[in-house]
Amino acid sequence: MRKFLKEKILQLIPTLVGISLLSFIVIRLVPGDPVMLMLGERGADPQVYMEMKKNLGLDKPMLEQYAIYMKNAVQGDFGRSLVSKRPVTKEFFDRFPATLELGICAMIFAILIGIPAGVYAATNRNSMPDYLLMGTSLIGYSMPIFWWGLILIIIFSVNLGITPVSGRLDVLFDVPTVTGMLLIDSLNPKVIEMDGLGPFVSALRHLILPTIAMGTIPLAVVARMTRSSVLEVLRAPYIQTAKAKGQSHTKVIWKHAFRNALIPIVTVIGLLFGSIITGAILTETIFSWPGIGKWLVASIHARDYPVIQGGILFIAIMVITINFLVDIIYTYANPKLR
Amino acid sequence: MILSTQNYMETLSMKHLSLLLSAFALLVLASCSGSKSNKSTFVYCSEGSPTAFNPQVTTDGTSNNASAHTVYNRLVDFKTGTTEIYPSLAESFDVSADKLTYTFKLRKGVKFHTTKYFTPTRELNADDVLFSFNRMFDKNSEYHMISGGTYEYFSGMGMGELIESIKKINDYEVAITLKKPEAPFLANMAMSFMSVLSKEYADNLSKEGKKENLDTFPIGTGPYIFQVYQKDNVIKFTTNKEYFGEKPKVERLVFSITPDASVRFQKLKAGECHLVIEPSPSDLESIKHESSLKLMSGAGLNVGYLAMNTTKKPFDNLLVRKAVSMTLNKPSYIDAIYLGHASVAKNPLPPTIWSYNDDIKDYEYNVEAAKEMLAKAGYPNGFETTLWTLPVSRPYNPNGKKMGELMQADLAKVGIKVKLVSFDWPTYLKKSSQGEHEMLQLGWSGDNGDPDNFLHILLGCQSVEAGSNYARWCNSDFDKLVNDAKRITDVSERTKLYRQAQVIFKDQAPWVPIAHSTVFRAMAKNVKGYVIDPLGGDIFDKIELE
Numbered sequence: 001m002r003k004f005l006k007e008k009i010l011q012l013i014p015t016l017v018g019i020s021l022l023s024f025i026v027i028r029l030v031p032g033d034p035v036m037l038m039l040g041e042r043g044a045d046p047q048v049y050m051e052m053k054k055n056l057g058l059d060k061p062m063l064e065q066y067a068i069y070m071k072n073a074v075q076g077d078f079g080r081s082l083v084s085k086r087p088v089t090k091e092f093f094d095r096f097p098a099t100l101e102l103g104i105c106a107m108i109f110a111i112l113i114g115i116p117a118g119v120y121a122a123t124n125r126n127s128m129p130d131y132l133l134m135g136t137s138l139i140g141y142s143m144p145i146f147w148w149g150l151i152l153i154i155i156f157s158v159n160l161g162i163t164p165v166s167g168r169l170d171v172l173f174d175v176p177t178v179t180g181m182l183l184i185d186s187l188n189p190k191v192i193e194m195d196g197l198g199p200f201v202s203a204l205r206h207l208i209l210p211t212i213a214m215g216t217i218p219l220a221v222v223a224r225m226t227r228s229s230v231l232e233v234l235r236a237p238y239i240q241t242a243k244a245k246g247q248s249h250t251k252v253i254w255k256h257a258f259r260n261a262l263i264p265i266v267t268v269i270g271l272l273f274g275s276i277i278t279g280a281i282l283t284e285t286i287f288s289w290p291g292i293g294k295w296l297v298a299s300i301h302a303r304d305y306p307v308i309q310g311g312i313l314f315i316a317i318m319v320i321t322i323n324f325l326v327d328i329i330y331t332y333a334n335p336k337l338r
Numbered sequence: 339m340i341l342s343t344q345n346y347m348e349t350l351s352m353k354h355l356s357l358l359l360s361a362f363a364l365l366v367l368a369s370c371s372g373s374k375s376n377k378s379t380f381v382y383c384s385e386g387s388p389t390a391f392n393p394q395v396t397t398d399g400t401s402n403n404a405s406a407h408t409v410y411n412r413l414v415d416f417k418t419g420t421t422e423i424y425p426s427l428a429e430s431f432d433v434s435a436d437k438l439t440y441t442f443k444l445r446k447g448v449k450f451h452t453t454k455y456f457t458p459t460r461e462l463n464a465d466d467v468l469f470s471f472n473r474m475f476d477k478n479s480e481y482h483m484i485s486g487g488t489y490e491y492f493s494g495m496g497m498g499e500l501i502e503s504i505k506k507i508n509d510y511e512v513a514i515t516l517k518k519p520e521a522p523f524l525a526n527m528a529m530s531f532m533s534v535l536s537k538e539y540a541d542n543l544s545k546e547g548k549k550e551n552l553d554t555f556p557i558g559t560g561p562y563i564f565q566v567y568q569k570d571n572v573i574k575f576t577t578n579k580e581y582f583g584e585k586p587k588v589e590r591l592v593f594s595i596t597p598d599a600s601v602r603f604q605k606l607k608a609g610e611c612h613l614v615i616e617p618s619p620s621d622l623e624s625i626k627h628e629s630s631l632k633l634m635s636g637a638g639l640n641v642g643y644l645a646m647n648t649t650k651k652p653f654d655n656l657l658v659r660k661a662v663s664m665t666l667n668k669p670s671y672i673d674a675i676y677l678g679h680a681s682v683a684k685n686p687l688p689p690t691i692w693s694y695n696d697d698i699k700d701y702e703y704n705v706e707a708a709k710e711m712l713a714k715a716g717y718p719n720g721f722e723t724t725l726w727t728l729p730v731s732r733p734y735n736p737n738g739k740k741m742g743e744l745m746q747a748d749l750a751k752v753g754i755k756v757k758l759v760s761f762d763w764p765t766y767l768k769k770s771s772q773g774e775h776e777m778l779q780l781g782w783s784g785d786n787g788d789p790d791n792f793l794h795i796l797l798g799c800q801s802v803e804a805g806s807n808y809a810r811w812c813n814s815d816f817d818k819l820v821n822d823a824k825r826i827t828d829v830s831e832r833t834k835l836y837r838q839a840q841v842i843f844k845d846q847a848p849w850v851p852i853a854h855s856t857v858f859r860a861m862a863k864n865v866k867g868y869v870i871d872p873l874g875g876d877i878f879d880k881i882e883l884e
Contacts, residue, residue: 036763036767036768051488052488055486055487055488083389084389084390085389085390085485085486085550091569094569095569095570150600150601150604153601153604154604157604157608158604158607158608161608164608164610165601165604165605165608165610166596166601166605166610167571167572167594167596167610168571169572171379171381171572171574171592171594172379172590172592174566174574177568285597285598286598286601287601288570288571288594288595288596288597288598288601290568290569290570290571290595291570294570294597295570298386298387298570298597
């Protein structure tokens with residue numbers, strides 16, 4: 001196991017260096033100079049322009065800039081945002097809990113609905129409900145998040161008035177940040193003393209639409225994966241044996257079939273969790289969700305180099321860590337891989 | 339099939355559990371709506387996050403709205419909804435006979451905000467004014483390098499070169515001496531970047547080693563007190579009960595940060611905000627038809643134009659410039675590009691600015707006359723040239739490429755064959771400020787409501803060198819008028835000069851002024867007291883909810 005861990009960690013280093021180099025170069029290849037963007041129509045004066053460029057360290061050759069960046073990054077300093085002038089690390093961790101909270105809710109939503117739907121479709125193969133479920137999941141999978149989010153807002157917030165349009169909390173509540181996840185922070189005794197369960201319910205209500213918008217694609221993937229995985233297991237001889245022994249239908253499905261179908265499903269869920277950030281970028285923009293997706297979009301518009309580089313690197317680390325954990329769980333679940 | 343008791347129990351408990359859970363969830367959601375309604379809270383849906391809470395170090399409108407008119411005041415301010423100047427933190431001001439020294443007499447009894455992070459022990463005095471201005475002016479100020487040390491507006495408006503000295507006469511008098519007479523100076527003083535900050539607060543932060551907090555946790559004298567900012571999410575203010583001016587009529591002001599224009603519109607419809615910044619043009623019609631909403635519009639302080647490089651052939655020829663002016667069918671651009679939300683421009687100044695010369699007649703759209711004029715200029719069959727189209731969307735020109743295509747078609751009617759060219763925005767600015775273009779689309783949004791801010795910066799001889807005169811047009815008569823107007827403080831005298839300057843501009847036609855865009859704000863019906871600010875900000879000091 002130790003050797004396995006060591007190997008995995010050693011593999012990480014070139015990956016991270018590669019990602020940092022790629023993000024560094026790619027954002028500089030995109031047309032648009034952050035200094036010119038900051039100065040706008042007033043950017044005509046070459047002296048002011050050069051002075052600003054120098055202040056931001058952007059006047060040096062690209063290779064030198066990268067060397068400086070990496071030297072600092074190794075020591076944990078990812079630079080300061082060109083726009084807010086604050087450390088990138090701090091900016092990231094201020095926003096990360098919001099994305100994490102939404103990501104977890106979206107995954108729970110996808111799993112809680114996706115798995116039962118998949119199992120149901122598998123056990124009722126080629127029936128009307130199966131076609132309906134799988135057809136719907138195909139639609140869900142191909143739905144553009146941006147459009148889907150707006151449709152949800154128009155139906156549930158504007159026409160039915162059930163959910164808020166956007167944001168994380170009703171603007172009148174004040175919840176001090178402890179973990180950054182509002183569902184937890186709003187249960188702080190001080191908050192409850194002041195506003196009761198109001199902030200918690202408000203946070204929950206604000207989560208509903210973004211969770212659905214962000215969880216729809218993972219839900220479709222989980223449902224389809226569960227269906228095919230369970231179907232495969234159902235054909236296995238030991239299922240026939242269990243049925244022949246007179247076991248109840250529920251028990252055969254959940255105890256024998258589902259448990260064995262679980263390995264590919266867990267893998268898919270792990271991968272989905274890693275890729276949730278792509279969904280976050282769109283979902284957070286529509287629902288004004290103050291997480292890292294929205295932060296990255298704004299930074300790309302402003303050509304805020306340090307934020308883009310740092311943000312991409314942090315996300316890469318996150319995805320790699322999740323995949324790494326999935327690998328470990330996998331080796332435990334499947335002794336052949338150990 | 340008969341279920342065994344155990345299985346039955348299993349199924350039952352599963353069913354029960356899920357039923358119970360969903361019932362609980364529904365109950366919680368239904369019993370408690372999770373929202374507080376409060377008539378004295380005004381919610382403004384803004385479009386982005388501020389970069390800082392100090393207008394000295396920011397240039398974007400978002401940051402300006404969040405701090406300049408909520409938290410801070412200046413010695414002189416613009417009257418809300420106009421570009422007229424009135425004494426604000428200064429009770430009065432005098433200008434010396436040589437027009438070089440401006441003496442500001444400060445208002446007494448002005449209190450800085452008391453917040454969780456600062457409790458002032460004294461009232462506003464000359465030290466605060468000196469501290470605020472010296473931070474930008476004096477490179478040795480201990481705060482000069484905090485937040486990067488660049489003060490784009492201060493240097494962009496030429497304040498650094500203009501000011502000779504800033505002196506304290508006594509606790510309530512400050513004298514600013516200029517190197518040369520400059521009438522627009524007073525308008526500059528009313529701009530957001532000249533806000534007055536608390537020196538006492540800055541000293542405290544310096545002792546605590548938290549100097550950068552000066553720009554993120556603001557302390558000012560304005561109508562609203564900063565309470566909290568949750569990044570990318572919300573900014574909250576409470577009313578300043580000790581405000582020296584007319585006290586705000588709402589108790590809390592909240593900025594709900596909503597970057598997407600269509601989501602902002604949905605929030606407005608759902609009653610989650612009272613006012614939204616810049617609705618998208620496609621939503622304007624439906625806003626008009628919503629019974630719970632109202633739409634306000636005003637002329638923007640901007641101009642979109644087509645500049646002809648007067649140092650290049652054939653645009654050095656006045657007849658050619660006039661012919662181009664007569665060929666472009668401007669009203670058709672207003673319909674196609676601005677969807678009707680703009681007015682045709684004939685002067686380089688927008689009509690909301692004082693000294694706008696309405697007596698001037700625009701060149702008539704006349705293809706035949708233009709052809710004759712071209713023939714007279716020696717181009718009976720037209721000529722070939724390039725037209726640079728604006729690569730970004732701006733209020734003064736939302737779609738440069740499309741406008742370029744319309745211009746191309748118009749100019750083809752008189753035989754001018756135009757090739758459309760564009761670059762990315764930074765390259766566009768750089769190349770055009772060096773005069774590499776022949777014809778170019780650009781525009782300008784005013785900073786301080788002074789005509790000098792348009793006529794001198796965009797058309798003065800000095801600006802050819804500086805790069806902001808994109809027609810590279812230097813006319814000595816025009817230049818003399820705008821330079822003379824800088825040295826006089828009397829507004830009626832200046833008005834005369836600027837009106838004459840506009841006549842020369844029209845006659846010489848270095849640009850074809852295209853349009854002044856219209857600014858829109860959508861709000862709930864119960865919002866009262868909101869006025870559109872010609873300088874483009876959103877100001878909430880007079881707002882109330884019915």
